[in-house]
Amino acid sequence: MSESVSDAELVERFPWVQITHDSKFHFRGWLDKQLLINRCADCGNWHHPPKPVCPVCWSENLVPTEVDGTGTIHLAMALHQGAPAPGVDYAKGPHPVVAVDLDGADGVRFSSTVIGLPPEEVVIGLPVELDWVERYGHPFPVFRKREA
Ligand SMILES: [Zn+2]
Secondary structure, three states, X not given: OHHHOOHHHHHHHOOOOOOOOOOHHHHHHHHOOOOEEEEEOOOOOEEOOOOOOOOOOOOOOEEEEEOOOOEEEEEEEEEOOOOOOOOOOHHHOOEEEEEEXXXXXXXXXXXXXXXXXXXXXXXXXXXXXXXXXXXXXEEEEEEEEOOX
């Protein structure tokens, strides 16, 4: 389905992110609820956000690769104010923002929010898994607590 979306349409669908030639595959993946992370086919290094060349070996042989989205919270913050976004209501309490170490993609930390938990339970070391919510009518990747 996302294959048929032009670059211009992609930019229209995600007005709050900066989409470049290097990152458009990543946001196109969101439309199919796939979290695609660049992996270097030459040295195996993963990196995010997307870059035009591998930051380790400078290869241009990069392959957008779907990750299953499980991981561990590396960094957790509670925002008390910020830019308006659908589903974010600072009046109801702080909005959690996390950086998650993704399983199977060494060195990649993906930043988003956590749903379904009170802010005080969003802590470093918590196992989480990917989920999707709607933002501006399109899928947006978030995390929720992963039950052991
Ligand atoms: Zn490489």
